[in-house]
Structures are given as C-alpha cells and as structure tokens.
Amino acid sequence: MWTDMQQFKADFFKALAHPLRIRILELLSEGEKSVTEIQSTLNSEGSAVSQQLSVLRSKNxxxxxxxxxxxxxxxxxxxxxxxxxxxxxxxNNHLIDTLSMLEELDEEDTLSKS
Known part of the structure; x- marks a missing residue:
C-alpha cells in the first residue's frame, strides 16, 4: 500500500512534530551543542530536552x-x-496570503459602510 519512501517521510515528519524538537533543530543548525547549552538557550527543563533529543536520535x-x-x-x-x-x-507565504485576505475584507467592509 505505502512505499518505503512514503513511510520514511511519514515517520520523519512525525519525529519533527513537536515545537521543542523544531527549536532544538534550529539551534543545532547553528552548530553542535551540548545538552546543557541546549537547555540553557531554550530555558527548558533537562528532562524535556533529553526526551526530545531521544526522539530525534531514534529517527537518526x-x-x-x-x-x-x-x-x-x-x-x-x-x-x-x-x-x-x-x-x-x-x-511566510501563508502569512502573506492571510494578510492579503484581511486587507481585502477590510476594503470590502469600508466599501459596504460608505
């Protein structure tokens, strides 16, 4: 039913599906860091960081x-x-689309009031 690639992608995105894990990846994109550095930068508990690192490690x-x-x-x-x-x-693209829709709604609102 699913190809190996589709299953890999699903598992991969599941592993990313937590804001703290994303933040950890953003930090590591700046360079390697120790657990202590990650914890202090994120101002997060050690157990929470360790738990999320464990998920990221398990998915390589x-x-x-x-x-x-x-x-x-x-x-x-x-x-x-x-x-x-x-x-x-x-x-950013979604944000731009949302802002454009809001502007259009504001214009429509302004026109309907005049």
Whole structure:
C-alpha cells in the first residue's frame, strides 16, 4: 500500500512534530551543542530536552557524541537546515496570503459602510 519512501517521510515528519524538537533543530543548525547549552538557550527543563533529543536520535535526525562527561549533539544531515528554511518560507507565504485576505475584507467592509 505505502512505499518505503512514503513511510520514511511519514515517520520523519512525525519525529519533527513537536515545537521543542523544531527549536532544538534550529539551534543545532547553528552548530553542535551540548545538552546543557541546549537547555540553557531554550530555558527548558533537562528532562524535556533529553526526551526530545531521544526522539530525534531514534529517527537518526541528530547524533550525540560523548565528549568526556558531556554529550555533544549535531544534525546528522545538513539538509535539515534547508528543510527548516523551506518551512519558514511556507509559513511566510501563508502569512502573506492571510494578510492579503484581511486587507481585502477590510476594503470590502469600508466599501459596504460608505
């Protein structure tokens, strides 16, 4: 029924389907970071960050490398950065469309009142 590629995409997008995971990916797109750095930047609890990193690790989206007592995380594939950029562009396009509709509604409202 589903191809392997479709299943991969579905699983991949499911792994991204949390705002904290997206924020972690945005941070890692700037370069590798330790768990402590991620926690302090996001001002988030350690358990929440660790839980989300675990999901991202399990789907091979991020990798963690031990550096002494700490673990340093990075994006497994730099194409993730492109995905984040495209997603922002899609968001901006939706926002522009919404603003255009609001302007049209305001114009219609103004015309109907005159």
């Amino acid at each position: 989206i991020v990798v963690g490398i031990k550096d002494g007592k700490r673990v340093v995380y990075s994006l497994r594939d730099p194409s993730i950065i492109k995905l984040l950029i495209v997603t922002r562009e899609i968001f």
